[in-house]
Amino acid sequence: MNNNNKIYNLATIGVQQLIPYKAGKPIEELERELGLTRIIKLASNENPLGPGKKALAAIELALPSLALYPDGSGFSLKQALAKKFAVDVNQITLGNGSNELLELVARAFLTPEFEVVFSQHAFAVYPIVTQAMGAKAVVVPALNYGHDLDAMLQAVTEKTRLVFIANPNNPTGTLLSQSSLNAFIGALPDTCVCVLDEAYFEFVSCVEPINSIDWLKKFPNLLITRTFSKAYGLAGLRVGFGLSSLQLADILNRVRQPFNNNTLALVAAESALDDKEHLQQTIRVNTLGMQQLTDGFKKLGLEWIPSAGNFVLVNLKQAGQPVYEALLRKGVIVRPVGNYELPNHLRISIGTESENQQFLTALTKTLANV
Numbered sequence: 001m002n003n004n005n006k007i008y009n010l011a012t013i014g015v016q017q018l019i020p021y022k023a024g025k026p027i028e029e030l031e032r033e034l035g036l037t038r039i040i041k042l043a044s045n046e047n048p049l050g051p052g053k054k055a056l057a058a059i060e061l062a063l064p065s066l067a068l069y070p071d072g073s074g075f076s077l078k079q080a081l082a083k084k085f086a087v088d089v090n091q092i093t094l095g096n097g098s099n100e101l102l103e104l105v106a107r108a109f110l111t112p113e114f115e116v117v118f119s120q121h122a123f124a125v126y127p128i129v130t131q132a133m134g135a136k137a138v139v140v141p142a143l144n145y146g147h148d149l150d151a152m153l154q155a156v157t158e159k160t161r162l163v164f165i166a167n168p169n170n171p172t173g174t175l176l177s178q179s180s181l182n183a184f185i186g187a188l189p190d191t192c193v194c195v196l197d198e199a200y201f202e203f204v205s206c207v208e209p210i211n212s213i214d215w216l217k218k219f220p221n222l223l224i225t226r227t228f229s230k231a232y233g234l235a236g237l238r239v240g241f242g243l244s245s246l247q248l249a250d251i252l253n254r255v256r257q258p259f260n261n262n263t264l265a266l267v268a269a270e271s272a273l274d275d276k277e278h279l280q281q282t283i284r285v286n287t288l289g290m291q292q293l294t295d296g297f298k299k300l301g302l303e304w305i306p307s308a309g310n311f312v313l314v315n316l317k318q319a320g321q322p323v324y325e326a327l328l329r330k331g332v333i334v335r336p337v338g339n340y341e342l343p344n345h346l347r348i349s350i351g352t353e354s355e356n357q358q359f360l361t362a363l364t365k366t367l368a369n370v
């Protein structure tokens, strides 16, 4: 080992063994690599309509104040969120993306003696934040690609400090019923914090309304995380938030950086909350796009996993990575999910009608080897 490599031995054991998060390929990177134009990216579940007008106007207005530090308490955004969700402002924790909430909760609660329970095929950030703290990940086999709540409960012991659940789940798009989730959280020991990751809840259209916020009244160990990155179209600004008991919010607040949300993110998020039209349009485009893509899969004889989110996993019945690479050469970036133990699937984020069409055309050609 050369001298430069010795520094790896100085990092904590957890970090030495950590495999970093692999993000969707940026459009600019593919442009550089292949010299292509007209590239589309359906790889990171971003909003194909972009940010809303109200958010953009708020950003413009805030630009002259950028020499000043942001409001570290996020007062105004938290007021708006508190009103919208009928919670106390002090139950809200703002994060630099909801990813930061996942990291804060890990940092506040985990040491190497503890365990973290989450499902197979669950969001890739859960193992990363667990590993970074040197805690032990207990991965519970999925049931029909979704969370097996009974098996997860069985896996919880007195050593379990955290449970992560994404509903809908990314990358599978599976949705748990509200009653099963409610029962699951109620059955957890009070030594265990439950993180309910609702990054995609705005897209859920089922008969049963999502009422997880009501559960905060009875579960002091529940952290709900939500984000402005997906339905609100502000992924580039990094804003998410946690809703929890006052006590759990107080704990998270102790480990957060004083200015973890920047000024533009704060004002844009607050205005986006107010932009019902953009949200409705986003959901409309998503519903139509989901239909367009699944109709296309049907024509190609491909199966998919029914998804409650703004993305869908298609089963290629062959290795996904080469198809992913062939699509790249046609200027279409999607997401291979071999790292989620789904080697034969690709995850497609729902795009605009023309993006979906461009993808389906490229997929059809790829599968026909042209």
Ligand SMILES: *Cc1c(COP(=O)(O)O)cnc(C)c1O
Pocket: 045, 096, 097, 098, 099, 100, 123, 166, 169, 170, 197, 199, 226, 227, 228, 229, 230, 235, 238, 239, 240
């Ligand atoms: C996209 C995503 C997030 C959050 O992303 P942020 O941009 O950090 O808010 C969280 N959880 C899941 C399951 C996601 O897919």
